[in-house]
Amino acid sequence: MPAAPTTPKGRRTRDQLVTAGRAVFARDxxxxxxxxxxxxxxxxxxxxxxxxxxxxxDLFAQVIEDLHEQLFExxxxxxxxFRDDPYQSLLASNHGYLEIYSENRDLMRAFIQAAHVEKRFQDIWWHMRxxxxxxxxxxxxxxxxxxxIDGVKVQLHVESMACMAEQSAYIWFAQDDLHDGAVSLDDAARSITHCWYTTFFPPRAG
Known part of the structure; x- marks a missing residue:
């Protein structure tokens, strides 16, 4: 694998190639x-x-690594x-995730495609989630x-919610032409947040 560039010019050229790669993968x-x-x-x-x-x-792996960091941040x-106001914290987190996903919907569609044909990208997808x-x-x-929750380790509940959020984003944004009408970021974030919040913070009886 080529060594990482050490000069400012080399780093600029590499960044230029990554940017070009994002455009081509998103398009094709x-x-x-x-x-x-x-x-x-x-x-x-x-x-x-x-x-x-x-x-x-290798180029696509770099493109996806950069995108993953954007999504994570x-x-x-x-x-x-999150301790004092879990609902608003969840809402802001979900909105941030969905906004980056929506902006990169074509690239995310390419990533899911890659994860189905290359184990390397399946592994990257698994690590990301x-x-x-x-x-x-x-x-x-x-x-x-x-x-x-209900006698089940919280890890499993979080995994189920993560699957819901990821698949919802894919349907609403990466496959938006198949969906019956555009879904706004605000509506998407509120819908997903309701599911997260009621799963982990259900209303107390009485």
């Missing part, structure tokens, strides 16, 4: 994307491209304290002492 999907199209998009020779990325898989609510799950499991335990 993972399977149909070609390195030649990335080179053209970036205005760089094929030889120049291969000095930074060994193949299409956007879904961390810093405006609301587990990172989100583990963060929330830890937050529930630290802030609210919640480790199980």
């Amino acid at each position: 999907g993972y399977v149909n994307a070609r390195m030649g199209d990335v080179a053209t998009e970036a205005g760089i020779s094929m030889g120049g491209l291969y000095r930074y990325f060994e193949n299409k898989e 956007a879904s961390a609510s810093r405006e609301h304290n 587990n990172r989100h799950v583990e963060r929330f499991v830890g937050a529930l335990s630290r802030s609210h002492g919640i480790t199980e």
Whole structure:
């Protein structure tokens, strides 16, 4: 695998290629994307491209790694304290996640496609979702002492909610042309947050 660039010019060129890769993968999907199209998009020779990325898989892995960091950071609510106001914290977290997902809907569709045809991207997808799950499991335990619900470990409940959020985002945004009408970010965030909140903070009797 090519070594990471050490000069400012090299880092700028690599960033330029990643940006071009994002555009090509979003436009053509993972399977149909070609390195030649990335080179053209970036205005760089094929030889120049291969000095930074060994193949299409390596380039896409970098693109997805960058996107994952965006999603992870956007879904961390810093405006609301999860211990004191879990609903608003969840709402802000879900809205942040959905906003980045929506902005990168074509790229996320390409990522799901890649995860179905390449084990490398299946593993990346699995790591991404587990990172989100583990963060929330830890937050529930630290802030609210919640480790199980109805006799089931909270990890399983969080995984089910993560699946719901991920699949909802995919249907509403990555496959929006199949959905009956556009779904607003605010409505999407409120809908998902209601499910999360009532699962972990159900109304108390009396």
